[in-house]
Amino acid sequence: MTPAARVATAIELLDVIFAGDPAEKTLTGWARRSRFAGSKDRAAVRDHVFDALRQRKSAAAVGGAEDGRGVMIGVLRTAGVDLETLFTGEGYAPASLSEAEQAHIASEPVPFDIPDWLVEPMRESLEDGFADAMGVLRKRAPVTLRVNLRKASTGSAQAALLKDGIETEALALSDTALKVTEGARKVANSAAFKNGLVELQDASSQTAVASLPLGSGLKVMDYCAGGGGKILAMAARCEGRFFAHDANVGRLRDLPERAKRAGVTVQTLHDADQAAPYDLVFCDVPCSGSGTWRRTPDAKWRFTPEDLTALNALQSEILAKAAPLVAQDGTLVYATCSLLAAENRDRIHDFVKTHPDWTIEEARQFDLSDDSDGFFVARLRRKSA
Ligand SMILES: C[S@@+](CC[C@H](N)C(=O)[O-])C[C@H]1O[C@@H](n2cnc3c(N)ncnc32)[C@H](O)[C@@H]1O
Secondary structure, eight states: OOHHHHHHHHHHHHHHHHTTOOHHHHHHHHHHHOTTOOHHHHHHHHHHHHHHHHTHHHHHHHHTOSSHHHHHHHHHHHTTOOGGGTOOOSTTSOOOOOHHHHHOOOOSSOOOSSOGGGHHHHHHHHGGGHHHHHHHTTSOOOOEEEEOTTTOOHHHHHHHHHHTTOEEEEOTTOSSEEEEEEOGGGGGGSHHHHTTSEEEOOHHHHHHHHTSOOOTTEEEEETTOTTOHHHHHHHTTSOEEEEEOOSSGGGGTTHHHHHHHHTOOEEEOSSGGGGOOEEEEEEEOOOOOGGGTTTSHHHHHHOOHHHHHHHHHHHHHHHHHHGGGEEEEEEEEEEESOOOGGGTHHHHHHHHHHOTTEEEEEEEEEOOOSSOOOEEEEEEEEOOO
16 A cells, blocks of 8 residues: 555544444454555555544544534644645545645644543642643653563663564663564564563553562452453562453453463452452552553543543442452552543542541552553552441
8 A cells, every 4th residue: 555545544443433333343454445445545544544543533623524524634734744745646646735725824832632521630630740641642652662571671671672673772760661662563473572571561550569578478359350361460570479350351361371371370350359358459440541541542522521420430430349349458559541630539538537547648649641651540548436
């Protein structure tokens, strides 16, 4: 495919997505139907579509229309691309630019790339960091690896990755985080990944796990374990007994294989109180994912006030259910990958108000940055008698 044909395809797919179809499904369906598209074409079309979804509102303002074509024009114009070379109308290229499209100038200020109803809650949550975070949300997210300290040091993992053409740089935020600077698409097939030297994990999650009071011999429960990213990061840091639970058992499916690769043992429990009490119960609760919206940009446009209300109720319910599983002197951890105070600060304040025997030991919000996703982690303890 020519660069122009890739843009034309992205425009078509964006129109389907804007009409309501999920981005992943739309891209997968197109790839399946389009035998002529090679892996580079598929990657390029995907990048165009995701760039457009990240910047949907600002790009529409710059491009002059809210449909796929307008948004794509906005994305390319913002990136400084010469539109005349792509919008030629020749072959599979998009139609030439109209006079109105050529002359369009975005009115100021260019809108933020989140739903309108979220602008004030987000501004209140992020305070001075609001403008920076809105800028970062428009960019691509980094690919970050966690070095598995059970099997490698940062240096030996970097050397192993390099053998497969993957270049990385160590991130200051965490002692285990490597940002991939070259060869990100090769990670899944690399020997370093297959042998469990590294896992994919954002740097703020890694730092949050590193801040936990983990020590040898502790019993740890990951109450909302999902694919197991957090419990694997915990198990990599110390010897102990590690348990994983999830209301949706199917989400634990990959965990045994990942644990085996990492050289650790994690026992999955259908019933979380089976092995209670635990020294540490980690609740990585379902959330808006606003700290990771660069990675799943169509999720932000689907997110409604009703979703937030329902999530808040579930988040409080999970904390209340997990608290009795914690040993008398143990730690309850509440975490989200959200930037919204309603899902973070407000939830733990609400919890200690309704559970007066508990106190907040520490809470930390990780900003959204070029090197890491937004993340929130809070440690709670029972008050001493
Ligand atoms: C943010 S994800 C967890 C991600 C995971 N910790 C990781 O690092 O890969 C939240 C998980 O909570 C689970 N969940 C939802 N409701 C729950 C509940 N009431 N009790 C326990 N888990 C729940 C979901 O199935 C989902 O897997």
